[in-house]
Amino acid sequence: MTVSARSASARLALQLQRIPLTMGLPLLAAVLLLSVTLAVTIGPVDLSMMTAWRIVLAKITGTTGDWSMAAENIVWMLRLPRVLLAAAVGGGLAIVGVAMQAVVRNPLADPYVLGISSGASVGAVLVLGLGWFGVFGIYAISAGAFLGAVGAFALVFLIAIAGGQLSPLRLVLAGVACGYSLSGVTSLIVLTSDDRELARSAMEWLLGSFGNTAWADLGLPLLVLLGGGMFLLSQSRALNALLIGDDSARTLGVDVGRLRIMLFIVLSLLTGVMVAVSGAIGFVGLVVPHIVRMIVGTDHRRVLPVSMLLGATFLVWVDVGARMLFAPAELPVGVITSILGGPFFVWMLATNRWKPRET
Amino acid sequence: MAHLNVDRVSVDIEGRRIVNEVVFSLERGQFLGLVGPNGSGKTSLLRAIYRVLAPRSGRVEVAGDSVWALSPRDVAKRLAVVAQERMGEFDFTVSELVGMGRTPHKRLMERDTASDFAIVEESLRQVGMLELRDRQFMNLSGGEKQRALVARALAQQAEFLVLDEPTNHLDIRHQLELLELVRSLGVTTIAALHDLSLAARYCDALVMMKDGCVIESGSPQQVLTAERIEAVYGVRARLSSSENGLAIEYNLPGK
Numbered sequence: 001m002t003v004s005a006r007s008a009s010a011r012l013a014l015q016l017q018r019i020p021l022t023m024g025l026p027l028l029a030a031v032l033l034l035s036v037t038l039a040v041t042i043g044p045v046d047l048s049m050m051t052a053w054r055i056v057l058a059k060i061t062g063t064t065g066d067w068s069m070a071a072e073n074i075v076w077m078l079r080l081p082r083v084l085l086a087a088a089v090g091g092g093l094a095i096v097g098v099a100m101q102a103v104v105r106n107p108l109a110d111p112y113v114l115g116i117s118s119g120a121s122v123g124a125v126l127v128l129g130l131g132w133f134g135v136f137g138i139y140a141i142s143a144g145a146f147l148g149a150v151g152a153f154a155l156v157f158l159i160a161i162a163g164g165q166l167s168p169l170r171l172v173l174a175g176v177a178c179g180y181s182l183s184g185v186t187s188l189i190v191l192t193s194d195d196r197e198l199a200r201s202a203m204e205w206l207l208g209s210f211g212n213t214a215w216a217d218l219g220l221p222l223l224v225l226l227g228g229g230m231f232l233l234s235q236s237r238a239l240n241a242l243l244i245g246d247d248s249a250r251t252l253g254v255d256v257g258r259l260r261i262m263l264f265i266v267l268s269l270l271t272g273v274m275v276a277v278s279g280a281i282g283f284v285g286l287v288v289p290h291i292v293r294m295i296v297g298t299d300h301r302r303v304l305p306v307s308m309l310l311g312a313t314f315l316v317w318v319d320v321g322a323r324m325l326f327a328p329a330e331l332p333v334g335v336i337t338s339i340l341g342g343p344f345f346v347w348m349l350a351t352n353r354w355k356p357r358e359t
Numbered sequence: 360m361a362h363l364n365v366d367r368v369s370v371d372i373e374g375r376r377i378v379n380e381v382v383f384s385l386e387r388g389q390f391l392g393l394v395g396p397n398g399s400g401k402t403s404l405l406r407a408i409y410r411v412l413a414p415r416s417g418r419v420e421v422a423g424d425s426v427w428a429l430s431p432r433d434v435a436k437r438l439a440v441v442a443q444e445r446m447g448e449f450d451f452t453v454s455e456l457v458g459m460g461r462t463p464h465k466r467l468m469e470r471d472t473a474s475d476f477a478i479v480e481e482s483l484r485q486v487g488m489l490e491l492r493d494r495q496f497m498n499l500s501g502g503e504k505q506r507a508l509v510a511r512a513l514a515q516q517a518e519f520l521v522l523d524e525p526t527n528h529l530d531i532r533h534q535l536e537l538l539e540l541v542r543s544l545g546v547t548t549i550a551a552l553h554d555l556s557l558a559a560r561y562c563d564a565l566v567m568m569k570d571g572c573v574i575e576s577g578s579p580q581q582v583l584t585a586e587r588i589e590a591v592y593g594v595r596a597r598l599s600s601s602e603n604g605l606a607i608e609y610n611l612p613g614k
Contacts, residue, residue, distance in 0.1 A: 102449075
């Protein structure tokens with residue numbers, strides 16, 4: 001990038017930072033709503049946006065209309081829950097990424113990098129391959145993934161804290177180490193299983209998908225997203241302070257130890273639930289917060305809500321791509337996010353967006 | 360009642376005694392300078408005072424309350440800190456950074472009010488950084504960074520200021536301006552300082568430390584003598600009075 005282009009983009013960023021949230025957020029919410037509507041109309045059966053909305057309104061108010069039963073089922077039973085889940089998971093993964101990056105003070109952190117998604121994968125494969133957690137019935141995979149995510153987060157946290165002080169670098173290294181080991185465990189379970197189908201079903205889950213989403217799958221993710229989002233937003237100032245360092249945060253009145261533990265609980269819950277309902281979708285928590293910070297700066301009071309809306313919109317469109325690119329075959333969502341995310345990661349490193357700590 | 364009371368404070372780090380039974384007190388509005396060579400325990404003592412490093416034994420009281428009996432937030436309302444800090448990978452604008460000084464005063468979800476913005480602006484003006492408010496902190500020079508951190512401490516509107524080598528990275532003019540500014544605030548201040556002449560000129564009292572122990576405390580004239588400087592720093596010193604207080608000339612021993 002040339003100097004003038006860089007300063008032009010800096011000026012643009014400064015102007016965007018001046019846009020008050022009261023204008024920016026409704027605008028982004030409107031974009032999300034439009035995206036959801038469009039995503040519902042796109043598919044093998046073409047529907048108009050008008051029809052889609054009328055069906056949704058009729059369903060909510062309990063009336064009927066002049067559309068076919070097939071159209072109603074496609075909108076209400078097939079597409080809308082799926083699109084909404086994609087939005088919830090996208091928003092959730094994005095704010096998890098934001099908060100994790102603040103906790104480890106490193107913009108390269110996300111559930112994937114910290115090994116938490118790998119933990120969830122182990123849990124899911126234990127269910128698929130060995131029939132663990134059978135008591136949870138149809139929610140067994142979700143329960144397994146959730147427990148795996150929480151377990152992995154706890155493991156990473158304990159390893160990082162073993163040396164006494166919890167340093168951001170130790171947390172990242174512990175995450176990477178655990179991620180590798182847990183991926184190995186997943187492969188081991190899949191390869192040593194007698195179940196021939198396991199490799200395929202595990203693969204499908206590991207790559208992430210919103211296929212076969214029903215309304216019943218939506219409640220928990222939405223609840224956790226709202227609860228977790230409110231909690232994180234309420235801690236915005238503390239998260240800001242945490243970014244300049246533990247000591248500085250303490251001198252600004254933040255109880256750093258307590259905040260870390262609370263964040264640990266909330267982030268495990270958020271990641272666990274999101275991964276449990278959708279599989280291991282990588283890089284959303286990395287790409288979205290990074291782009292958002294480039295636009296609105298570092299203040300979490302802006303970054304969190306904007307990331308949530310942008311993350312939701314992003315994943316809605318990725319899911320549309322997953323359905324349409326190779327239709328009628330469906331791509332796993334995680335494949336697309338990885339193909340987009342990997343090069344993005346490299347670009348971050350190459351353009352010095354991520355600067356090593358100055359000494 | 361003394362505004363700050365440090366009562367037999369000892370700090371251990373990894374089993375080693377870093378600060379040993381330090382005792383002193385500070386009256387409201389006084390400016391106390393903490394002097395001593397590298398590794399004498401100044402920073403650790405300050406960290407114990409601003410409630411980041413738990414002392415092994417002893418008490419630190421601000422206006423009669425032990426800082427370890429108060430919540431971090433209550434301490435932050437009373438006591439603002441300018442420490443030697445390094446930013447991580449994330450950058451803030453100068454006004455965002457200074458605005459963080461308002462953190463201990465804000466409740467959950469409370470928004471910045473017009474008075475918060477006014478306080479931030481006034482703090483920036485006091486350190487002469489108003490023009491640079493929209494710059495990114497990391498792109499500032501060392502001296503500008505230091506002044507921005509002082510502005511953040513001012514925005515905290517605490518009655519007590521702790522400065523750990525505030526004149527580090529500052530050129531001569533900014534060193535003088537910063538210490539003049541701190542003096543003019545009339546806020547109770549404790550500062551770790553390296554420059555003994557500046558310490559003598561701006562401080563009401565000095566505490567001189569070596570190897571974690573207080574060697575001497577009292578007025579600058581009492582504390583700063585050629586013999587004591589030689590004993591503590593291992594340099595020969597020649598002191599002479601000058602227009603602005605004290606001029607000190609140093610030499611390595613044997614030269």
